[in-house]
Amino acid sequence: MGLFSLIKADVKFKQQWFLSQKSWFTRNVRVFLEPGTIAVIVYRYGSWARTIKPALLRIPLYIPYALGKVLVVLGFGIYVPSKAKIGPGFVIHNFSNIFISEGEIGSNCIVFQGVTTGHLREQPEPPKLGNNVFLGAGAKVLGSVKIGDNVVVGANSVVISDVPDNCTVMGNPARIISRETNWMAEKREGKKVVNY
């Protein structure tokens, strides 16, 4: 996918999910002023700039990326390295204390404030996340773990072991509390989910 279609997918996912106010101003102006959206756009630009083939062409493209990254890291406290492979529909909601590692992340991932994904000592591989993963506020995913599709990680939980598909995990260390979680996929299909 090209740069603009990726950004479009991200912004569309954010509009669809997180802005309960349906006013025009909120949907079309405020969504671009959100720190999370700016961080995602800067990340997409950086990872696109990496793929430009003649290395000499990359240098002028990196300058706006560096400026944007200074704003995002120093101003908002969001760190998303441009090496990370993240699928379309990546949403950062809120800001500060967000650290995303260089591992793979599937499509439609939602990240809240205070989320860390990173490697542990003696486990050099960063975590791998599947599609439709929801990381609640303050969740930490550490070590070379694999998280399946349609997983909800509750707020303030610490995940240090593998999580299979369709699970809700919660607590420190994380325990599986439900194995029938599919509200992300269902809601994407247009069904109305009231509670879990």
Add this chain to the structure above:
Amino acid sequence: MITNIKQDVRRKAELLYGDASTANCLRALPHRGTLAGMVYRFGRQAGAVKFKPLSLLLKVAYFVLFYLVQMFTGISIQSYARIGKGMVVCNFSGIFVLAEEIGENFTVYEGVTVGNIRGKPRLAIIGDNVTLEPGCKVLGDVTIGDNVVVRANSLVITDVPANSIAIGNPARIVPMKTEEKVEEPKERMAQHG
């Protein structure tokens, strides 16, 4: 608005330095938490102004200020919530407060989130004299009573009765001993800027 800010600064000086003398109030003024509190009070005032054009102008100014405070401090206390007098924000970064109603003498530390959760009809309602310690999350349509301490890194998704401590992830309720009710230990507060 001015009286509210005065109360906030006075309470913060009391918590940090022991008493609310003028010198201590001035020392507490340039803290990032105090600035964020002031911007919140300004936003409440801007929303309450009756004259429409002036209100709009103030709201635009508030939005710019709010954005700057978000960027430089990482504190986002939205003007949607009604917060009583004597709010204290200790430290900075990662503070998100979005609630229906919060009582007097509210104390909040870094890394605290008060917010909504998917599928819940309303936001949290929090009583008087509540302390939220670093890293705790209060999510969904919970009701927290008066004189409650939520301990560090705990997750509150159920109601908490008055005069109790919530601790753990997910939180369990421990009744507070009568002696230490309301009174917050001052040594604990004294270490922060």
